[in-house]
Amino acid sequence: MWSVVVCDSGKKEREQILLFVRRFGDEMKWEVTVKGCADWPELYETLKQGEPDVIIIAQDGVEGLNTITNIHLSPRKFIWFSDLDFGVQAYRMCLAWFGSKPVTYQKMAQALTQIMETVVKKGD
Template structure:
């Protein structure tokens, strides 16, 4: 059973992303629990209680960058969506997947597929 956290300060967007991730994971025949949080302090607490297999950070602007840099220990487990192009920063921080918003079903499927391939290759 996979444990995934969606981190997004915008509650309606977070709920939408959680549902989109669940649907994509079901399509991939992956059993997973998908929970949500609003920002870094909450994500940090959740990660300490139960280390997630994957984290989707979908915060906008510098807030997202701050969460990513604060979550260094989770960096190889992060899928990052942002309204700004932080592709270079994502690469430097070893984030396996970065894409600009809006998050579509296609982008989510692509992110999760690539993420699963990386996990299988590393394991």
């Protein structure tokens, strides 16, 4: 079972990402649980309940950067989407995947595939 948390302050976009993750899980025949949250405080409370396998941050601007830098978990668990180009910062933080918005199913599937392959190869 894979657990995924999606943090996005836009409710409509967050719901779309949750659907993408569920669809990907169904297509790969993986059992996936998905939770959504709107901001850093809500994400923090969610993380206190247990560490997920994947954390997707899809907040706009510096809000997403601030959220990423506040979480002290393995950077290999992170998928980060932003409306700004934080690719260099994501690379320096060793994040698993960075992509620009808008979030599409194709981008989400590519990011999740990369994370899942990395986790399976390393045996995490």
